[in-house]
Amino acid sequence: xxxxxxxxxxxxxxAQDLTKAWEFLSGERRRFDVETSNGTHPPYAEFSVFMxxxxxxxxxxxxxxxxxxxxxxxxxxxxxxxxxxxDLCEDDLRDACAxxxxxxxGCVRPQVSVGTDVAVGLPSQVDTSDFDEISKGSVLTLxxxxxxxxxxxxxxxYGVFLTPNFSH
Numbered sequence: 001x002x003x004x005x006x007x008x009x010x011x012x013x014x015a016q017d018l019t020k021a022w023e024f025l026s027g028e029r030r031r032f033d034v035e036t037s038n039g040t041h042p043p044y045a046e047f048s049v050f051m052x053x054x055x056x057x058x059x060x061x062x063x064x065x066x067x068x069x070x071x072x073x074x075x076x077x078x079x080x081x082x083x084x085x086x087d088l089c090e091d092d093l094r095d096a097c098a099x100x101x102x103x104x105x106g107c108v109r110p111q112v113s114v115g116t117d118v119a120v121g122l123p124s125q126v127d128t129s130d131f132d133e134i135s136k137g138s139v140l141t142l143x144x145x146x147x148x149x150x151x152x153x154x155x156x157x158y159g160v161f162l163t164p165n166f167s168h
Contacts, residue, residue, distance in 0.1 A: 010110055011142060017107040018144055018155055025100055026072070027079040032155070035143040041135040042143065042154045047073045047093065048131050049101040052121035052163050055113050062112035063138065063161025066101040067154040073097050098123040108157050111142060121163075130164045137162035 011034040018032040045067035053062040068076075070093070074085045077096035081088070101123040109118055126134065144155040 011144075014107055014111055015144055018104060018146075021103050021107055022100075022146065022153070025080060025096075025103060026076040028075060030146050030151075030153075032144045032146045032153075035145050041131075041140060041156070042067055042145075042152070044128050044131045045154070046070050047097040047125060049097050049123050049125050050130075050134060050161075050163075051101050051105050051123045052161055053105065053109065053112055054119040054121065055116050056119065057116050058113065060159075061161050061163065062118075063156075063158040063163075064101065064105040064108050065134070065154075065156035065158070066097065066104055067152075067156070068097050068100065069152065072151060072153055076100055094125055097125065104155050108144075108155065111157050112159065126164070133164040134162070137164075 015032045015034050019030070022032070023029050047068040047070070048065065049068070050063060050065040053064065055062060073093040073096060074088060077083070077088050077092045078085045080096050080099065081092060083092070105120060112118070138158045139160040140156055141159040142157040144157075146153040
């Protein structure tokens, strides 16, 4: 099976689903747009979280990545936990970003497989070394972006995802 998009007819619907999910998770109304990926990864973000999606019947692992800047991590954690931003700790930010990745993986799952059971892995925050390894060894098939110049948030969809030895 090729590492290209499995169901290319649904990216606009997934962008809408991501928009709704972000509003639910963060309390913010922001729109996601589809970017055609030429295999180029967006830059590393402080909260870069990845999750493997195992498709055993297709003998491959797809994946999803979420790249979240600190400002957005604080917004989502504050909303999710009902806390003031200055009361949040680093674990709160990491937990909130992992949950964002978990929810977003549900949104993009139809993009990586049609009619196949998907075994969802655990979200893992990665450092720059792991990010580079993922960028070099995985096949990025689609990117969803929220924000133009500031407050950028990315959701990455991989047709083939090579899981590094996560250091976190």
